[in-house]
Amino acid sequence: MYDRKMAIVDLSKGKVKEYTIPKKWQRGFLGGRGINSYLLYNLIEKGIDPFSPKNVLVLGVGPLGGTLAPSSSRFNASGLSPETGILGDSNCGGFFGPELRFAGFDHLVLRGKSKKPSYVNVQDGEIEIRDAKDYWGLDTYEVQISLRKDLGDVESVVTGVAGENKVRMACLRTGVKNAAGRCGMGALMGSKNVKAVVASGVNGVKVEHPQRMLELMEEIKDYLMGSKITPILGSQGTPLLYEVSNALGAIRTKNSQLNVWSDSLNAEELEQHVEKMISCSSCFTHCRHRNKFDGEGPEYTAVGLLGANLGLDHYPDIIKLNNTCNELGLDVSSAGSVLGWAFELYERGIIDKKMTGQEIGFGDFELANDLLHKISRREGFGDILAESSQAAKKFGPKSKDYLIAVKNLPQSDPHDIRYIKAFGLGIATASRGADHLRSRPTIEIFFRLPQEVKEQIYGKGATTDPTVYDGKAQAVHFSDNIFATIDSLGLCKFICHGFNSPHYLKYEHFSKLLYAVTGSEFKEKELENIGKRIIDTERLFNFKHGVTAKDDTLPKRYFDDPMKQGVSKGHRIERKGFDKMKKEYYKLRKWDEKGRVKPQRKKHIESHGGLP
Amino acid sequence: MKYLYYYPEKCTGCRQCAMACSLNKFGECNPKRSAISIVRDEFERYEFAIFCMQCEDAPCMDVCHSGSYYVEDNIIKHDDNKCILCRLCAAVCPHSAITTMGKDLVKCDLCDGDPKCVKYCSTEALVYEEETKEQASRRRELAKKILSTS
Amino acid sequence: MEITLKLLKPLKDAIGKDLLTLEVEEGTVTSLLQHVSKEYPELGKELLDDKGGLDYRVNVILNDKPLNELDVEVNDGDQVTLFIPVSGG
Numbered sequence: 001m002y003d004r005k006m007a008i009v010d011l012s013k014g015k016v017k018e019y020t021i022p023k024k025w026q027r028g029f030l031g032g033r034g035i036n037s038y039l040l041y042n043l044i045e046k047g048i049d050p051f052s053p054k055n056v057l058v059l060g061v062g063p064l065g066g067t068l069a070p071s072s073s074r075f076n077a078s079g080l081s082p083e084t085g086i087l088g089d090s091n092c093g094g095f096f097g098p099e100l101r102f103a104g105f106d107h108l109v110l111r112g113k114s115k116k117p118s119y120v121n122v123q124d125g126e127i128e129i130r131d132a133k134d135y136w137g138l139d140t141y142e143v144q145i146s147l148r149k150d151l152g153d154v155e156s157v158v159t160g161v162a163g164e165n166k167v168r169m170a171c172l173r174t175g176v177k178n179a180a181g182r183c184g185m186g187a188l189m190g191s192k193n194v195k196a197v198v199a200s201g202v203n204g205v206k207v208e209h210p211q212r213m214l215e216l217m218e219e220i221k222d223y224l225m226g227s228k229i230t231p232i233l234g235s236q237g238t239p240l241l242y243e244v245s246n247a248l249g250a251i252r253t254k255n256s257q258l259n260v261w262s263d264s265l266n267a268e269e270l271e272q273h274v275e276k277m278i279s280c281s282s283c284f285t286h287c288r289h290r291n292k293f294d295g296e297g298p299e300y301t302a303v304g305l306l307g308a309n310l311g312l313d314h315y316p317d318i319i320k321l322n323n324t325c326n327e328l329g330l331d332v333s334s335a336g337s338v339l340g341w342a343f344e345l346y347e348r349g350i351i352d353k354k355m356t357g358q359e360i361g362f363g364d365f366e367l368a369n370d371l372l373h374k375i376s377r378r379e380g381f382g383d384i385l386a387e388s389s390q391a392a393k394k395f396g397p398k399s400k401d402y403l404i405a406v407k408n409l410p411q412s413d414p415h416d417i418r419y420i421k422a423f424g425l426g427i428a429t430a431s432r433g434a435d436h437l438r439s440r441p442t443i444e445i446f447f448r449l450p451q452e453v454k455e456q457i458y459g460k461g462a463t464t465d466p467t468v469y470d471g472k473a474q475a476v477h478f479s480d481n482i483f484a485t486i487d488s489l490g491l492c493k494f495i496c497h498g499f500n501s502p503h504y505l506k507y508e509h510f511s512k513l514l515y516a517v518t519g520s521e522f523k524e525k526e527l528e529n530i531g532k533r534i535i536d537t538e539r540l541f542n543f544k545h546g547v548t549a550k551d552d553t554l555p556k557r558y559f560d561d562p563m564k565q566g567v568s569k570g571h572r573i574e575r576k577g578f579d580k581m582k583k584e585y586y587k588l589r590k591w592d593e594k595g596r597v598k599p600q601r602k603k604h605i606e607s608h609g610g611l612p
Numbered sequence: 613m614k615y616l617y618y619y620p621e622k623c624t625g626c627r628q629c630a631m632a633c634s635l636n637k638f639g640e641c642n643p644k645r646s647a648i649s650i651v652r653d654e655f656e657r658y659e660f661a662i663f664c665m666q667c668e669d670a671p672c673m674d675v676c677h678s679g680s681y682y683v684e685d686n687i688i689k690h691d692d693n694k695c696i697l698c699r700l701c702a703a704v705c706p707h708s709a710i711t712t713m714g715k716d717l718v719k720c721d722l723c724d725g726d727p728k729c730v731k732y733c734s735t736e737a738l739v740y741e742e743e744t745k746e747q748a749s750r751r752r753e754l755a756k757k758i759l760s761t762s
Numbered sequence: 763m764e765i766t767l768k769l770l771k772p773l774k775d776a777i778g779k780d781l782l783t784l785e786v787e788e789g790t791v792t793s794l795l796q797h798v799s800k801e802y803p804e805l806g807k808e809l810l811d812d813k814g815g816l817d818y819r820v821n822v823i824l825n826d827k828p829l830n831e832l833d834v835e836v837n838d839g840d841q842v843t844l845f846i847p848v849s850g851g
Contacts, residue, residue: 067641068631068732102642145655175654202713204642210635217632218731225734228819229848232772234734243770244847247823267771278659279626284734286624290657445847447828448818464830500848501819567826 004031004063004106007127008611009120011192012053012112016127019612021106026520028608031106032062033089034488034534036078039109040087041541042610050082050184051166051191053113059100059157059197060107062490066098066205066281068217069513070224070505071492073097073280076180077157082191083168083184083334083388084408086542087432090171090185091487092157093280094178096199099155103201114193121151122199132195136164139327140173147198154200160329162376163190167386169334169410170376173326177288177296178280181331182412183432184388208519216512220505224284229501233494234277236267237287238300242414243267244445245304249566250416253308254362255340256404256557259416260565261308269315270298285494295323298332304414305336310343311362324369328376334388335375337410339368342385342395344402351395356381401556407547409433411555413440418558419568420444422472425581428552429476431538438483441475442499449502457502469577473584481531485510488534535589536597537605549595552582613686616720616727617746618661622737625652625659629729629738636728637718645713647720648729648738661738663729664688664709664720672701672710672719689721763787763838765794769805770845773820776805791822791832791842809844821845 004021021035029035036058048054057079064072075097081088100108104125114129117136121128135143140160147156155174162170163186170186171179180186189195207213224230232240243266245251253261273293279286290296293316298306302322312318325332345351346360353359357380360367374382384394389408392399404411406427411434417423422441430438443449443457444466454462458478463471479498486496489510493499497506507524514522522530554573562572586595597605627650630643638645652659670688673681680695681688695717702710702717711718720727722740730740739746767782774780786797795816799806811817822829823843824836836842 068628068635102644141655148653148655202642202644204634204638204640204645206640207635210639213635214632214728221732221734228817228846232846232848236771238848240771240848244845247770247843247845248828275657276621277624278654279624281626282628282631283624283626284628286626286735296654442847445821446819447821447830448816448832450818453818466828567823567828569826 005104006107006109007105008109008111009127009129010112011110011114011118011129011194014129016129022609022612024608026063028530028533029537030062030485030488030530032060032065032074032488032490033076033078033091033484034530035107036060036076036089037087037534037537037541038608039107040078040080041537041544041605043109043111044080044541046544048080050080050085050088050188053111053192055080055188055191057110057185057188057192058107061097061101062488063518064513065106065490066101067207067517068213068282069491069517070217070220071280071283071285071495072490073282074487074490074492075100076487077172077185079185079188080545081183081409081432082166082187083390084433086407086545086547087538088183088185088188089432089538090180090182091437092172092174092178092180093492094155094175095281096155096157096174096178097490098205098281099199099201101201101205102203103199104203108197110189110192110194110197113191117193117195119147119194119196119198122197124201124203135195137161140329141176141327143196144175147196151198152200154198156196156198158196158329159186159189159194160327160376162329162386163187164195165376165378165386166190167330167375167378168388168390169331169338169386170329171331173329175296177326179326179331181333182435183409184331186329205517207517209516213516216516220509221284224495224504227501227503229504230285233285233287233500237277237289239265239267239270239298239303241300242303245415247567248419248445249563249568250419251304251308252340252404252411252414252416254311255309255344255402256416256555257344258565259418259563259568262313264313265303265307265315265318273315273319280492283492287494291319291323293319293323295319295326297326298322301413302332302336305333305340306368308414309336309340310368312365312368314365317365321365321368321372324372328372330372330376333412334410335372337404338385338388338391339371341399341403341410342391345395345399348402350398350402355384355394404434404555404557406430406434406554407432407551409435412436416563416568417554418563418573419571420466421469421573421577421581422466422475424554424558424573424578425472425476425585426479428554428578428582429480429585431535431542437493439476439480440499441479443502444475446502453502457498467571469574469581472581473588476585477588480535481528482507483531484534485527485531488530489514532589533605536601539591539597540602540605543596552595554578614725614740614742615666615746616663616722616730617739617741618663619737619739620658620660622735623650623659623661624735624737625650626734628732628734629661632728632732636723638716645711645716645718647709647711647718649711662707662709665707666722671704671706675700675704685725687722688719690717690719692717765836765838766841767798768841768843770843773805773808773844773846776808777802789836791824791829791834791836792816794836794842795832819846821847
C-alpha cells in the first residue's frame with residue numbers, strides 16, 4: 001500500500017499540518033467517505049453547534065479517485081451538518097476530486113474559523129490560506145471563473161451566496177452543476193469564512209500495475225457499455241426516471257399530497273433544451289445535460305422536486321429554477337422539498353401572510369424563483385425558509401406533520417416511497433437522514449427479477465414483491481454496505497451494482513481495480529466488511545450527537561395517508577410492517593434492540609487509532 | 613495510412629483518453645502528462661482534444677537540432693535518448709501537441725498502431741482510421757445532415 | 763379483442779411511437795408480447811433476452827397492476843405498459 005497524504009488546515013491559527021494517512025485507516029476505511037466518517041468520529045466533540053469553529057469540514061477522495069477506473073471522479077465533503085445536527089456527508093462528481101489528488105492530498109480537514117474571508121489553495125503539495133476578499137459575495141459560477149482567471153487551470157469547490165449566509169441547505173459546488181449537495185456543507189464552509197478550496201497539480205496518481213489496469217479497464221468498459229442501462233443514462237440522463245416513477249404513481253407531487261404528475265416533464269420533452277451530454281472525470285456514461293439556458297442539468301431530482309413538488313410542469317421553468325439553485329449554491333433536494341412544504345402549510349392556514357409577507361402557493365414559477373433568491377440572501381420570508389426543516393420552530397409543531405424529512409434532512413429524491421417498502425426502510429435508516437443515495441435498493445423496481453437472482457444479490461429471504469415488508473431488511477442492508485464502499489473508493493454509484501442495474505460493477509471488480517492501482521489485495525468479503533464498518537462508524541457518530549432508534553422513522557404522511565392516484569393508489573407504510581423491517585434491519589447490522597452499536601464493535605472501530 | 617481523428621461534438625470531456633495515455637506511457641494517471649490533452653471549460657461550454665496530427669511536413673522535425681525525431685512506418689516518433697529537452701519542438705508545433713513536463717517530453721506515436729486513447733473513448737469521439745475511409749464516412753454524415761435539414 | 767400497448771422511453775424509440783393499438787386473439791401477457799415482438803422486430807430486440815423470453819429488466823404493468831408473473835390473461839380493452847427502470851440522483 002502506498003503513502004497517501006492528508007492535511008489539517010487550522011483556519012483560526014493559520015497553520016497547516018500534514019500527515020501520512022495511517023495504513024490501518026486505509027485498510028479499514030479505504031478513503032473518501034470512509035476515512036471522512038472516521039475523522040469526524042474522532043475530531044468532533046459532543047454537543048457543539050455545527051457553526052462553531054470546533055466543527056470540521058473534511059474533503060476526501062478514495063484510492064481509485066482520479067484514475068482510469070470508471071467514473072472515478074467522486075469525493076466526499078463531510079462535517080457535523082448545519083441542516084440536521086447529525087452526520088453531514090455529501091458525495092460529489094466533476095473534476096475537483098481528481099485534481100485534489102493530483103495536487104498531492106487525499107483528505108483535507110478544515111478546522112477553526114478564518115478571521116477574514118479566505119480560500120485554501122492546494123497546489124503541487126503546498127497548502128496556503130489566502131485572502132478571498134475579491135471573491136466574497138460572488139455566485140458559484142463567478143467565483144470559479146474568477147479563480148481560473150487569476151490562477152490558471154485550477155479546479156475549485158466553492159460555496160455560493162447561500163453558503164456565505166449560512167443557509168442551512170447551502171451546498172458546495174464545483175463546475176457548473178456538480179454539488180456536494182446534501183446536509184448544508186456549503187453553509188459549513190461559509191461559517192468558517194472560507195469561500196473555496198482550490199486544487200491544481202502536475203503530478204498524477206501513481207498506478208502500481210499499469211498494464212494490468214489497462215487490460216482490466218478494457219474488460220470493464222465492454223462490460224459497462226454492454227449494459228442496457230448505460231446508453232439510456234448517456235442519452236437521457238436521470239430525468240428518464242421521472243416517467244418511470246410517474247408510471248408507478250410515485251412522483252412526490254405538491255409536497256406528497258399527490259403522487260402522479262404531468263407527462264410534460266418526461267425526458268423526451270427535455271431533449272429540445274439540451275445542447276450536449278457531458279461527463280465528469282473518467283466517466284464512460286456521460287449522464288449530464290449541458291442545457292440551452294446557460295447551465296447544466298436538470299437531474300431527475302430537480303425535475304421532480306422543482307417541478308412536480310412545486311406544481312410546475314413547464315420544462316424551461318424547471319431548468320431555470322435548477323440553474324438558479326446551481327448559481328446560488330442551494331441544494332436542489334432540500335430547496336424543492338422546503339418550498340413545497342411551505343406552500344402546503346400556507347394552503348392549510350398553518351402559516352399565513354403575516355409570516356410569508358405575500359401569498360404563496362404551488363404552480364408559480366416566478367414566486368419559486370424569487371423565494372430561492374430570498375433564501376440565499378436570508379431576506380424576509382427567505383430567512384425562515386433558509387433554516388430548512390428547522391423552520392418548524394417558527395412554523396409551529398403542527399407543521400412537522402407535513403414535513404417530508406427524516407432526521408431533519410428533507411427527502412432527497414422525488415420518489416414517493418409509500419409503494420416500494422424497501423425504499424421506506426432505506427430513507428428511515430440512512431446515516432444522513434432521508435436520502436436515497438445511501439441505501440436505495442433500486443433493484444426492487446425490477447418487478448420481474450426472479451427470486452433466485454434477488455436472493456443472490458440481497459441474500460437469503462429477499463422477496464420479489466416490492467409491496468410486502470418481508471425480506472426488505474436484506475435489500476437495504478446490502479445496499480447500505482456496498483454504497484458505503486463505493487463512496488470510499490472514489491467511484492460513482494451509477495456504474496455500480498445495486499444502484500442502477502444488477503449487472504454493474506461488484507465487489508470483485510473493486511477488488512481487481514484496487515489491486516491494479518494500489519498493489520494491495522482486498523478480498524471481496526473484506527470490501528463488504530469495510531462498508532459495514534463505515535455504517536457502524538456513522539451510527540456511533542450519530543448516537544454521539546443525539547440520534548436514537550426513534551429517529552429511524554418516516555414522515556407522518558407516509559404512514560398515515562394512503563396514496564391517491566395511479567398504480568400505487570391506496571398504498572401507505574403500515575407502522576407494524578415498518579417496525580418489523582426495522583427490527584430485522586437492526587438484527588442484520590448486529591445492533592442491539594435500541595439500534596445501538598454494541599460495545600465490542602465500538603472497541604473494534606476505535607482500535608483503528610487516532611491521528612498519527 | 614491510418615490516422616487519429618477527433619469529433620468534438622461527440623466528446624464529453626471525460627479525459628479517459630489522457631488517463632489511458634499517461635498510464636501507458638508513464639505508469640500514472642495524469643491528464644497533464646499525456647500525448648493527448650483535453651482542453652475544457654464548463655463555463656465557456658467546450659471540450660476539445662489536442663494531439664499530434666502527424667504532419668507530412670512536420671515543424672518539430674524541422675527545428676530539432678539533436679536529431680530526436682525520426683519517421684517509422686509513416687509515424688513521427690521521438691527518441692528520448694537523443695533529446696536535449698530544449699522544448700523548441702513544443703514551441704513551434706502548430707497544434708500545441710507536444711507536452712513537456714520536467715524531464716519528460718511526450719508526443720503521440722500512435723502506440724505502434726494500437727492507440728490507447730481510442731480504446732477507452734466511449735463515444736467514438738476519437739477514432740483511428742484509414743484516411744480515405746474516415747473521409748468517406750464523414751462526408752456521408754454531412755450529406756445526410758444537409759439533406760435532412762434543407 | 764383490442765389491447766393498448768404503452769411504451770416508455772427508450773422502448774418507444776425502437777418503433778417511434780408510444781402507443782400501439784393491437785387486435786389480438788385471446789391469450790396471456792406472454793402471448794401478447796410474443797406477438798408484438800414478431801410484428802415489431804425492432805421492439806422485440808429490446809424486449810427479449812438471449813433465450814427468447816421477455817428480458818427480466820422490462821417491467822410490465824397491466825392496467826394498474828405491476829406484474830411479477832406474465833402468464834396472466836389479458837382482456838378486451840386492457841392497457842399494458844412496458845418500461846425499463848433506471849435510477850438516479
